[in-house]
Amino acid sequence: MWKSSIPAYQMLEPALFQTNRCLSCQFRSTRTLSNLRSIRHYATTDSTKKPSDASNAEFKISPRPQREAQPLRRSVPFQQNPAPIPKPSSKPGDADFVPPVLSRPIGAAAPPQVGENTGVDARTIKERRDDFVDYDKHIARRKELTRLVAKPYFREWSNLQYHKGKTFISNPRIFRADKALYFPNLSGITLASPKDRQDTTAIFRGKVSVVNLFCSLWGEEQTTTFTGNFSGEDRNPALKELLAKNSKYAQRVDLNLEENRMKAWLVRRFLGGVRKKFPVEQHPRYFLIEKGFDESLKEAVGMVNKFVGYVYLVDADCRIRWAGSGPAHPDEVEAMHTALEKLIAEQKAAVELESSTRR
Structure with a gap:
């Protein structure tokens, strides 16, 4: 009541x-x-x-007004969300990321020199003391360390789920020689000389090189989709035949990057098994690189994810004329063959011109 x-x-x-x-x-x-x-x-x-x-x-209660009859609500069918539209600002690791076509040259601005990026500190005590008291170098080093610390540890692993880690699609045409940038010099041991360090620049000069750069077994498997392998089923026999016919002007170089000391030690212990996978003439062109390839050089050559395999076509002057990443698409393999044939033709013409001038 x-x-x-x-x-x-x-x-x-x-x-x-x-x-x-x-x-x-x-x-x-x-x-x-x-x-x-x-x-x-x-x-x-x-x-x-x-x-x-x-x-x-005055105390009468007015009757409650009746509601008007409302139409029955119809059930709305489920509609799946549309696929995300890629944005120009999306980066590897984003849900809407789509690998862009490589539209500009990549590489280092300065020509490589033998003895660079060895990872060995050859400074004298006086030079180390001067660098230690240099405030500007301290600030630059601090910025580099801050950027490395801010990088998530598992980001590169998590990015493998998007397009299998592919960061860019290869350029359909080779870069012009006057616009192309350089592949940096790297130092490491080879299958032919496991005790003496060799430089990649000495191998690159004078020939067109098909360079495979990888840091893991996953990356090495991705590079074989471009260049094929020497053991088992060959995925690209046409490339092997082209290199065999033009061995005087072209070659294949494999760069195995192992920055972890424990992994590098294991690879050195099992180099005998690696030698069995490659023919004897390929042993001087298989490098095991442990240090000297810092983050700035990786970004210069487009190595955004170290667990992904990368393939480069480097001319006789150590300039990057073509590049590919991740698993190969059929169009990319065809573009690589076309680019390699053009570079071999350029190298033949350059060798004939040099020989004619000497006469």
Whole structure:
């Protein structure tokens, strides 16, 4: 039962308390009794009962309006979210990332020199002391360390789920010689000389090189989709035949990057098994690189993810004229063959021109 929060004596008429008569006499009056009946009727649970007194008309409760009939709601069928639209600002690791076509030359701006990027500190004590007290070099080193620390450890692993780690699609045409950039010099041991360090620049000069760069078994498997392998089923016999016919002008070079000391030690221990996979003439062109290939050089050659395999066509002047990453597409393999044939033709013409000038 609903009860008003206002006391009953406040709901009575004000004239009830403005007389000199006692309360018992005042409640005996007809007018007061009618007011009490109206209050009592308003507090009853039966709200549909109509009072007989005409003075109670002000307490009538208006009937509740009925709602209009609403149409039935139809069920909405499930619609799958559309595929994300790639943005120009998307990077490897984003859900909407699509590997772009390599449209500009990659590589180092300066020509490589034998003896660079060996990873061996050949500074004298005085040079080390001068570098230690150089404030500008401290700031540059601090920025580099900050960038390396801010890089998530498992980001490169997680990025392998997008397009199998492919970061770019190879350029359909070779880069012009006057616009191309250089492949940096790297130093490491080879299958032919496991105790003496060799430089890649000395191998690159004078020939067109098909370079495979990888840091893991996953990356090495991806490079074989471009260049094929020497053991088992060959995926690209046409490339092997082209290199065999033009062995004087072209070659294949494999660069195995192992920056972890424990992994590098294991690879050195099992170099005998690696030698069995490659023919003897290929042993001087298989490098095991442990240090000297820093982050700036990796970014220069487009090695964004070290677990992905990369393939380069390097001309006789150590310039990168073509590049590919990740697993190969059929169009990329065809573009690589076309680019290699053009580079071999350029090298033949350069050798014939040099021989004619010497005469």
